[in-house]
Amino acid sequence: MELNTITYNRGTKAQRILLLGPSLGGNSTHQWTRVAGELIDDARIVFVDLPGSGLGPVWDDADEPTLDAIAAGIADAARKAREEAGADLPVYFAGLSISGATGLHLARDYDDLFSGVVVVASAATVGEPARWIERAEQVEATGTQQLVDETTKRWFTPGFRAEQPAVVSIIMEALSSVDDHSYAQLCRALAEHDVRADLPYITTPLLLIAGERDTSTPIANVELVAETAPRASLHVVAGAAHQVPVARPVETANLIRSFITGNVASLVVSESSD
Structure with missing residues (x-):
């Protein structure tokens, strides 16, 4: 699977690469740009589009609908980013929601490629299989626009929606415009x-970031990963719902910076809660 990528700071002298992946129905550039701005001197940043969203091509039905297929595409994108950088730089991945789930597949299967994986608002299982199949069939029949109102309430707290309506509108536009089949x-x-x-056999370092008010990803599921994977750590972001990088970009960036630089003692700057 070939995924579209956008390099954010091509001229950087940073000695590591960080790929960033979006949520289901999300646009990676929109969801991660403020975080990327905070990390502009820390890593060569590459936004990854999932099939049918952002500038990504639609899903090719030659590929089975599995996160392993997505992970293979991200791994290819990581290798290309390293080639473009012209150096054997360490590579990291941070993914939100479905991309975070995919990050666990990367950590399991590509430990020779990724120096660390950041899993944001996701876990080793996500939701119930029957509900995902039901949603797939529903979207194939009537599109994603019907999901916008309910998803907005899950993705953002009432306070953030009231304070940042333009930001919320931009994020939700991606969901309404995503390719339905993809x-x-x-x-x-x-x-x-x-x-x-x-999980017990995943030795790639993992950073798990969870939103305190995320109703999409039960904290018990995230804690299971943190307690079972041998090199995993967990940070819960106060006041954030599912879209943690959008609602808390500075804190998210500081957590990622600490992780990719190995500076675990660095200060995390708190942002006001909703």
Whole structure:
């Protein structure tokens, strides 16, 4: 699977690469740009588009709807980013929601390529398989516009929606404009996602970032990953719902910076809660 990528700071002298992946129905550039701005001197940053969103091509049905297929595409993008950089730089990945789930597949299967993976608002299982299949069929029939109102309430707290309506509008526009079949195939991939049995054997360093008010990803599921994967750590971001990088970009960036630089003692700057 070939995924579209956009390099944010091509001229940087940073000695590491960070790929950033979006949520289901999300636009990576929109969801991660403020975080990327904070990390502009820390890593060569590459936004990754999932099929059918952003500038990504639609889902190619030659690919099975699995997160393994997405992970293979991200791994290829990582290799290309390293080639473009012209150096054997360490590579990291940070993914939100479905991309965070995919990050666990990367950590499991590509430990020779990725020096660390950041899983944001996701876990070893996500939701119920039957519900994902139902949503896939629903979207194939009537599109994603019907999902916008309910998803907005899950993705953002009432306070953030009131304070930042323009930001919320930009993020939700991506969901309403995503390719329906591609979105449905990603739902089917989430239905198959379950790496709980693999967690004890994942030796790639993991940083788990969870939103305190995220109703989409139960904290118990995130804690399971943190407690089972041998090199995992967990940070809960106060006041944030599902879209943690959008609602808390500075804190998210500081957590990622600490992780990719190995400076675990660096200060995390708190942002006002909703």
